[in-house]
Amino acid sequence: xxxxxxxxxxxxxxxxxxxxxxxxxxxxxxxxxxxxxxxxxxxxxxxxxxxxxxxxxxxxxxxxxxxxxxxxxxxxxxxxxxxxxxxxxxxxxxxxxxxxxxxxxxxxxxxxxxxxxxxxxxxxxxxxxxxxxxxxxxxxxxxxxxxxxxxxxxxxxxxxxxxxxxxxxxxxxxxxxxxxxxxxxxxxxxxxxxxxxxxxxxxxxxxxxxxxxxxxxxxxxxxxxxxxxxxxxxxxxxxxxxxxxxxxxxxxxxxxxxxxxxxxxxxxxx
Amino acid sequence: xxxxxxxxxxxxxxxxxxxxxxxxxxxxxxxxxxxxxxxxxxxxxxxxxxxxxxxxxxxxxxxxxxxxxxxxxxxxxxxxxxxxxxxxxxxxxxxxxxxxxxxxxxxxxxxxxxxxxxxxxxxxxxxxxxxxxxxxxxxxxxxxxxxxxxxxxxxxxxxxxxxxxxxxxxxxxxxxxxxxxxxxxxxxxxxxxxxxxxxxxxxxxxxxxxxxxxxxxxxxxxxxxxxxxxxxxxxxxxxxxxxxxxxxxxxxxxxxxxxxxxxxxxxxxxxxxxxxxxxxxxxxxxxxxxxxxxxxxx
Numbered sequence: 001x002x003x004x005x006x007x008x009x010x011x012x013x014x015x016x017x018x019x020x021x022x023x024x025x026x027x028x029x030x031x032x033x034x035x036x037x038x039x040x041x042x043x044x045x046x047x048x049x050x051x052x053x054x055x056x057x058x059x060x061x062x063x064x065x066x067x068x069x070x071x072x073x074x075x076x077x078x079x080x081x082x083x084x085x086x087x088x089x090x091x092x093x094x095x096x097x098x099x100x101x102x103x104x105x106x107x108x109x110x111x112x113x114x115x116x117x118x119x120x121x122x123x124x125x126x127x128x129x130x131x132x133x134x135x136x137x138x139x140x141x142x143x144x145x146x147x148x149x150x151x152x153x154x155x156x157x158x159x160x161x162x163x164x165x166x167x168x169x170x171x172x173x174x175x176x177x178x179x180x181x182x183x184x185x186x187x188x189x190x191x192x193x194x195x196x197x198x199x200x201x202x203x204x205x206x207x208x209x210x211x212x213x214x215x216x217x218x219x220x221x222x223x224x225x226x227x228x229x230x231x232x233x234x235x236x237x238x239x240x241x242x243x244x245x246x247x248x249x250x251x252x253x254x255x256x257x258x259x260x261x262x263x264x265x266x267x268x269x270x
Numbered sequence: 271x272x273x274x275x276x277x278x279x280x281x282x283x284x285x286x287x288x289x290x291x292x293x294x295x296x297x298x299x300x301x302x303x304x305x306x307x308x309x310x311x312x313x314x315x316x317x318x319x320x321x322x323x324x325x326x327x328x329x330x331x332x333x334x335x336x337x338x339x340x341x342x343x344x345x346x347x348x349x350x351x352x353x354x355x356x357x358x359x360x361x362x363x364x365x366x367x368x369x370x371x372x373x374x375x376x377x378x379x380x381x382x383x384x385x386x387x388x389x390x391x392x393x394x395x396x397x398x399x400x401x402x403x404x405x406x407x408x409x410x411x412x413x414x415x416x417x418x419x420x421x422x423x424x425x426x427x428x429x430x431x432x433x434x435x436x437x438x439x440x441x442x443x444x445x446x447x448x449x450x451x452x453x454x455x456x457x458x459x460x461x462x463x464x465x466x467x468x469x470x471x472x473x474x475x476x477x478x479x480x481x482x483x484x485x486x487x488x489x490x491x492x493x494x495x496x497x498x499x500x501x502x503x504x505x506x507x508x509x510x511x512x513x514x515x516x517x518x519x520x521x522x523x524x525x526x527x528x529x530x531x532x533x534x535x536x537x538x539x540x541x542x543x544x545x546x547x548x549x550x551x552x553x554x555x556x557x558x559x560x561x562x563x564x565x566x567x568x
Binding site (some may be wrong): 044048049052053055056081085091092093094095096097098099103108122123125126128129151152153154156157160183194195196197198200201235237238241256257260268 | 286421422423447466485486505506507508509511512531534537539540544545546547548549550551552553554555556557558559560565567
């Protein structure tokens with residue numbers, strides 16, 4: 001028996017090894033992703049289909065090349081959306097495309113995606129949470145967005161992103177970034193604002209940066225109804241809610257929403 | 271009794287004809303409309319097959335001329351049942367057995383307790399051929415997702431579609447019906463055929479949370495579930511939209527302006543959506559759409 005084993009093993013073992021490697025080579029790239037990659041270069045309808053396919057496949061199976069294409073697609077889309085919002089071009093078909101692209105790109109944790117995700121602020125909750133995780137890397141771009149935009153949705157999303165950063169989601173921040181955050185918060189709590197929601201998000205940011213002067217401003221809003229009226233001439237309900245929010249933040253009640261990690265978001269794909 | 275040979279021959283022929291008629295069925299009393307209530311019931315298939323099956327025929331295309339007439343569904347002689355809708359079943363293949371016919375194109379609908387073969391049109395006209403547990407309307411709805419024209423990646427089962435549901439503050443009609451639309455095209459015409467729709471619970475949970483946080487009255491939905499066909503008919507709609515997954519809503523404030531609400535009011539609702547739990551997957555800007563609705567998906 002021993003001699004028989006000695007005879008067969010040198011023959012069988014290589015066969016097993018070779019067949020395993022062959023079967024491994026047979027498993028090639030996911031054809032759905034290849035199709036999605038081609039569709040990404042098509043029209044807006046086709047790009048939307050590509051995003052849906054990718055959401056079905058899941059975030060863990062995308063090649064670097066496909067990730068790059070998706071980031072580029074989001075950059076292009078963000079530029080187009082900005083032009084529609086400025087009234088330069090008509091409303092786009094497939095308005096949800098930017099949200100779908102941002103949902104996918106947000107999962108990459110690729111710093112190369114920061115400009116694209118910044119461009120998606122105002123149209124993607126995932127962009128908010130993903131940018132926050134980049135911390136200092138993304139902060140200057142987000143500050144720039146706040147300083148330039150007049151769109152209420154973009155502004156509140158950017159303020160929310162900065163609040164997450166100030167809470168430490170993306171790690172330590174430089175003195176310059178913190179200075180920028182304080183400046184942005186102060187501006188929105190001491191001058192007339194178009195939207196009361198801007199004031200609310202600014203209150204959250206002001207408390208998060210732990211600045212004495214800003215804390216005093218928030219205290220003023222909590223205790224002085226006229227201070228709120230000076231920011232936004234709004235109805236009694238909203239004045240009351242603004243004062244309540246200010247008081248709650250000063251008392252340590254955490255604001256909504258809580259931060260959601262990219263991994264947690266990715267688990268909620270299709 | 272010793273019958274003459276000629277008599278036995280006649281009897282044999284008559285017997286063969288009788289047997290053949292069992293397979294071919296009778297065309298004499300076929301209804302003139304192929305989409306009649308029951309259609310023509312074909313003959314019972316012999317026990318050589320797995321199930322005793324009832325056959326119906328269904329005209330699914332325009333006449334293309336030629337002779338013949340109703341198909342000889344349920345033809346024997348194959349050993350296995352031809353798949354419904356197949357050329358074989360319709361007898362269009364040359365040499366497929368007795369009763370072959372040409373045009374118009376028919377399909378054969380096969381019914382039975384263990385039917386694994388069906389087509390949407392068979393199910394629509396002969397409900398007994400539908401997959402187990404489903405009526406014809408949800409079968410048709412599930413089939414839309416398979417249509418390559420709509421490029422939808424979701425594959426719901428027919429049992430995923432319902433006729434009731436909703437939540438404390440969002441009715442099934444609001445979530446699946448016409449919404450603000452007063453005339454076609456509607457996002458979900460199946461709602462008009464028995465109230466059929468499909469809503470993912472994350473949508474109702476998110477909407478209820480947003481409504482609570484918004485705390486300024488109700489949320490009016492201008493759009494909820496859309497079937498793929500309905501979605502394709504809406505200008506600017508995205509293929510494979512979250513609406514077709516029952517996970518998105520288009521909304522306005524019910525008590526602060528409705529469709530004429532202010533940007534400030536929209537920002538208040540949007541703010542509430544962002545703060546909701548579960549956190550939304552999609553929330554677009556208040557200035558994203560010309561009609562100023564707020565789109566969100568969970």
